[in-house]
Amino acid sequence: MRLFLDTASIDEIREINRWGVLSGVTTNPTLVSKEHEDPEAVWKEILTEVEGDVSLEVTDMSSADAMEEQGRMLAERGPNAVVKVPMTPDGLEAGKRLMKSGIRINVTLVFSPAQAILAAEIGAYIVSPFLGRIDDSASDGMHALRQICEIYEVQGYETNVLAASLRHPMHVVDAALAGAHIATMPYEVFTKLVKHPLTDIGLEKFSADWAALQHELKGGA
Ligand code: E4P
Numbered sequence: 319m320r321l322f323l324d325t326a327s328i329d330e331i332r333e334i335n336r337w338g339v340l341s342g343v344t345t346n347p348t349l350v351s352k353e354h355e356d357p358e359a360v361w362k363e364i365l366t367e368v369e370g371d372v373s374l375e376v377t378d379m380s381s382a383d384a385m386e387e388q389g390r391m392l393a394e395r396g397p398n399a400v401v402k403v404p405m406t407p408d409g410l411e412a413g414k415r416l417m418k419s420g421i422r423i424n425v426t427l428v429f430s431p432a433q434a435i436l437a438a439e440i441g442a443y444i445v446s447p448f449l450g451r452i453d454d455s456a457s458d459g460m461h462a463l464r465q466i467c468e469i470y471e472v473q474g475y476e477t478n479v480l481a482a483s484l485r486h487p488m489h490v491v492d493a494a495l496a497g498a499h500i501a502t503m504p505y506e507v508f509t510k511l512v513k514h515p516l517t518d519i520g521l522e523k524f525s526a527d528w529a530a531l532q533h534e535l536k537g538g539a
Contacts, residue, residue: 319498322342322344322501323502323503323508324343324345324349324504325505326349327505328360334508335367342372342398342502343368343371346375365395365396373401373444375401376389382407382412385408386412386416393422400422400444401421401423403425403426405433410440414441422443422444424443424445424446425440429448429455429462431466434447434469434479447463447479448483449463449484450485460492460493463493463496467479467498487507487510490503
C-alpha cells in the first residue's frame, strides 16, 4: 500500500519526505485555503517536492465543461499531477473526457460502494472513499472500503482504491488489510505511525546504559 500525505503544507511534506516513505500527496480546496497563499505557488512547490502523484482538485464545479477545462490546466502543472473531480454526474462526465485524453483522474467525495463502481466504470485512475467522514455519519467507513476492495477484485477493475479521510493509525492498518492500494492521511496521523511507547522506553534505556559504561570506563564509581 502506497502512503500519501493529505496536506498542502510544504513543511509537512518535506518532513515526511525525508523518511523515504512518501509516495504522493493529496490536496483539496480546504487544505490549500489553510496555506493563505497563491494556490498556483502552493501547487507548484508540492509538485516539485514530491516525485509521486499529487492530486489537485478542480474548484469550478458549475458544469462538466468547466471541470474539464480546469482539469486540463491543472494537469499541465506537472507530469505527476492527478486531477481530482467530484462524484457528481458532471464530475463523471468531465473525468471520463479527461481520462480519454490521457489525463489521470482521482474521483473524490466517494462515500459508498455504488459510487465507487461508477468511478471504476469511467476508468478513473484513483477512487477516494472518505472513511472518517462515513464514520462521522454513523456508518462504517472501513466496511465500505472492504466492500469496494472486494468489488474491484471480483470485477477486475484497475482503478486504484485510495483510503481517504483517515483519522488514526488503526485506520491505516485496517486499510492495508482490506487491500487498499493507497492510504492518504494528515501529518498528525503520519507522525503517529512511527511512534510507540516501547520504542521511547527502549531508547532511554540504551542511552542510559551506554552513558553508565562511559562513566565506568573513565573510572567513575
Ligand atoms: C482526500 O483526498 C481528502 O483530501 C481527505 O482525505 C479528506 O479528509 P478529511 O475528512 O479529514 O477532511
